[in-house]
Amino acid sequence: KSIVVNTMYDANDVQGSVNSVKGMVSDRLKTLTTHIADEKQYDNISGQLNALDVDFLNPFETNKVIKTIDPTKSVNPVKKKKGFFGVVGNAVFTVLNFPLLLLWRKWARPKVWEPEFMGTLRFGFALLAYPVYYALLFTVIALLCNGIVGLGAIVFLFLYNWLYVRTN
Incomplete structure (x- = not known):
């Protein structure tokens, strides 16, 4: 209203x-929005919400669940299992995206002054950096081999990155 x-x-x-x-x-x-009023019990409440696998995109239902849980009850964090890719997939992702990961970790991420802005900066960085990276990679591969191989490599890298992000 x-x-x-x-x-x-x-x-x-x-x-x-x-x-x-x-x-x-x-x-x-x-x-x-999902609102946890008790800052002292925030970890306990969010841990229970994660254990219950609530849908944080539905704040009305999540806030109802918050009213029913015991804020003093501590829950061990749920360890997320490695997805489809596992350790090997993570290593391949790191090697394929090394220039961008290096640029992100050494230059862009240290510039974030507030943790709330990390997601926004990461989105903006990826939105700007990946097209440039793909264009440079395509150009180098096309010059070394040919345009079809360059295009195939870029499509493969895009699909691999997309699948990696979706499963991890």
């Missing part, structure tokens, strides 16, 4: 009006 701020404005108490609107927005956001 929309928030009608005109009715919340008090010319004699501007700061109070601002705080009132901020509080209303905060309350509304807590219903639209």
Whole structure:
């Protein structure tokens, strides 16, 4: 529902009006996102949610589950099994994408000042860096072999990376 701020404005108490609107927005956001209020018990609550395999994309149901769990109960983190690729697939991914991984780890990732922005920066980096990497790789392979081999290599690398990300 929309928030009608005109009715919340008090010319004699501007700061109070601002705080009132901020509080209303905060309350509304807590219903639209998964919200764990108890920061001291955050690890226990999120561990239980992960163990229950809740759908974090459905915050209404997830918030209902949060109300039913015991925040003092500690749960060992669920260790994610290596996916389809395993250790060998991880090594192949690292070798095939080494220039970009090096650039990411040594240059881009250290520039993130807030952990909340890590996903955004990673997305932007991949959106810009991978097309350039694919174009350079295609050019080098096409010059050394031919365009069909270059195109095949790029398609293979794209599909491998896509499958790797989807299964791990």
